Structure formats: structure tokens, C-alpha cells
Amino acid sequence: MELSPIGLVRSHLRLRSDMPVQGVEAEIEVFPDYAEALSGVEENSHLILICWLHEADRAVLKAVARKVSRDLPEKGVFSLRSPERPNPLSVSVVRLRGVREGRFLELENVDVIDGTPVVDIKPYQTGWDCVFSATGHDRTEKIEKMGPGEYREGLIREAVNYHGELCPGVAVAVRVAEAATRILGRDLRHPLVSVTLGADPCIADALIGITGARLGNHRLGCSGTDRYVFACPGEEVVFHLRTVPESVDAVFACSEAVLFDCEICR
Known part of the structure; x- marks a missing residue:
């Protein structure tokens, strides 16, 4: 398995501990070799952003949702959105505010820090990606x-x-x-x-x-x-x-x- 970054996150946040749960405004710099792949992306209000969490601990199998409280019960990382996991891929839905110079994406709700490698970008499609009837644990x-x-x-x-x-x-x-x-x-x-x-x-x-x-x-x-x-x-x-x-x-x-x-x- 081989992954090649197609861009980098450019954000004012450089420490994971400073990241709010809802994310921040940030920019994705897509490398020139992949700029053509952005053709038509501005037609979408939201995108699916897939990143490689380069600072994550890949040995962690159980964790706590510590952004909320360290007093919460420990769970397996496959039931959490923890950045610490065997293959630390971040998959999040972000709002596209604009495209600058053909390869810089201006985004909202980005929950990864400055310098995070971007693995892929996909359009978010409500009919396919939104399961409004989905249920989860009692929060x-x-x-x-x-x-x-x-x-x-x-x-x-x-x-x-x-x-x-x-x-x-x-x-x-x-x-x-x-x-x-x-x-x-x-x-x-x-x-x-x-x-x-x-x-x-x-x-x-x-x-x-x-x-x-x-x-x-x-x-x-x-x-x-x-x-x-x-x-x-x-x-x-x-x-x-x-x-x-x-x-x-x-x-x-x-x-x-x-x-x-x-x-x-x-």
C-alpha cells in the first residue's frame, strides 16, 4: 500500500491541543502536479477531506474522547473519532468557501493542524453521504x-x-x-x-x-x-x-x- 500526499493543510493552528472540536478556517494547498484534479470542485458547497495524521500514535487501540472530558469511559478507537489509531486517516466534511489561484482551497470546519498531509479530496453528496436516520450511542x-x-x-x-x-x-x-x-x-x-x-x-x-x-x-x-x-x-x-x-x-x-x-x- 502506497500513499502519496496531494497537498498540505495551511492553518494558524500548529498544536493538536489547540484544536477546537468544531475545527477552524484553514486552507488546503494542492500541489501543482494535482491542480488539474480540482477542475469543477467549486461547484460543491462541501467536500470530504481525507488527511494523514502524521503526529498520531499508531499503537493505540483504546482511548477516551479527551477533547470532551478525560473522565469519559475508555472505548476502542474504531468506535471513536480519536486521531490515535493504527492507520491514522482523518475523514471529515468541510465547507468550501472558495478556490484561490486554481489550487488553494479555502475551507471551514477543518480539524487538522498546519502541515498535515492531504491524501484525497472528494465531493460531498447529500443523497449518498448523509444518512439522516443513522443512530449512535447515547451522548x-x-x-x-x-x-x-x-x-x-x-x-x-x-x-x-x-x-x-x-x-x-x-x-x-x-x-x-x-x-x-x-x-x-x-x-x-x-x-x-x-x-x-x-x-x-x-x-x-x-x-x-x-x-x-x-x-x-x-x-x-x-x-x-x-x-x-x-x-x-x-x-x-x-x-x-x-x-x-x-x-x-x-x-x-x-x-x-x-x-x-x-x-x-x-
């Missing part, structure tokens, strides 16, 4: 150990990945989801959590993206009003929407009481 314990800023960033990414942009309605949905998580004390993607959506289409999109609720898994309903409801066995949280501020910054700056009233039924 409740992980969420409990996250800082509020880190959890918010994760919610924003899940919401934007489904809705397409960070607008004020999406920001309100993130604030609602933060409150629902705090009150219910569990991962909103848990199969026992059902969601009833209100009338705002942006908030509805965002909450579907965050919760994974669908009509087909019997977790999704619609009130058609200003009510947004999260329910699990023995508990229900009802949010009555009060206002949607005109900017995302305003949504995140104001108190929850400005955005919605909350009713808890047990």
Missing part, C-alpha cells in the same frame, strides 16, 4: 461534561447542517435546545425524546437537525402554533415562543425569558 454523559460554549457550537453545527445557514430562527432553536437539554437531563437525540414543532420553518428545520426526530421514527409532531414541545416518559417541556430578534448576535445575547416562556409538566 448524555458526554454532554454533561461539555462546557456550555462547546455544547452550543455542536448544536449550531447540527442545526446549520440541516437548515443550511445560521439565521436568527436557527439561533432561537439552539437556545430552546439548550434549555430542553438542561431540563430533561438527556441527549435530545435519544429515541425516547419526542418533539412537537411550531410554525416557524427555520426553528423547525433546526430542531429536526438537532434532535434527529422524524415522522418515520414516531418522534416528530407539529402544533402549527408558537408551541415547541419536548417530551420523554413522565416529563414534558413546553416552550411558548415570544419573539425572534432580528440578528443572531441578539438571540445569543438576550436572556431565555425574552425569547420564550417555559412550562414543565411532570
